[in-house]
Amino acid sequence: MESALNIHLFRMINELGKHYTFLNPVMIFIAEYLILFLAAMIIIFWVSRVKKNRIMILCASITFILSEITGKVAGLFHSNNQPFAELSDVNQLIEKAVDNSFPSDHTILFFSFCVTFWLFNKKIGFLWLIPPLFVGISRIWVGVHYPADVLTGALISSIVALVVFQIIPKQDFTKKLLNLYERLEQLIVSQLKSKKSNSKDY
Numbered sequence: 001m002e003s004a005l006n007i008h009l010f011r012m013i014n015e016l017g018k019h020y021t022f023l024n025p026v027m028i029f030i031a032e033y034l035i036l037f038l039a040a041m042i043i044i045f046w047v048s049r050v051k052k053n054r055i056m057i058l059c060a061s062i063t064f065i066l067s068e069i070t071g072k073v074a075g076l077f078h079s080n081n082q083p084f085a086e087l088s089d090v091n092q093l094i095e096k097a098v099d100n101s102f103p104s105d106h107t108i109l110f111f112s113f114c115v116t117f118w119l120f121n122k123k124i125g126f127l128w129l130i131p132p133l134f135v136g137i138s139r140i141w142v143g144v145h146y147p148a149d150v151l152t153g154a155l156i157s158s159i160v161a162l163v164v165f166q167i168i169p170k171q172d173f174t175k176k177l178l179n180l181y182e183r184l185e186q187l188i189v190s191q192l193k194s195k196k197s198n199s200k201d202y
Helices: 004-014 021-047 051-077 105-120 125-141 147-170 172-201
Strands: none
Touching: 004 125, 004 147, 021 051, 021 105, 021 125, 051 105, 051 147, 051 172, 105 125, 105 147, 125 147, 147 172
């Protein structure tokens, strides 16, 4: 059973949905579909062909993988089902299969990428901390995570992001790997352009 403080904090946030029902559609959208915005930004950064952006996406991806592994290990030492499966009168706003919700995978995903984006863009990068904060709150609001699930996910991914940021960009292997990918990419683009040009000749 979860601690009294964890349950109390969950109730405080989750029951806001009962009093401010007009915000529920917004929170449902953030909890379920803000991931589409993140996916779009990842694609935009990658196709920009700016080396810094690609190294950033590489670091964020490594951070996410390592954070997920760390999260799964943490889940072996502590586990809890979603609040709606353990508590009564939960304001559950989205469907979710019952399983170990510790730590929050959604939170790990968003903090892995967004904290990395912040580290690579210090001047206005702090704005990238807004989406994961809203996602974390929304997952509690809709009744599928405890605050501890969210806080642990945020802590794991933030620490891993800092470590990855300090190590990966400085490695020669990282630059060589990216250069190899870019040469292959250029070769494919050149071949596609050549085929397109030949088709026009006919």
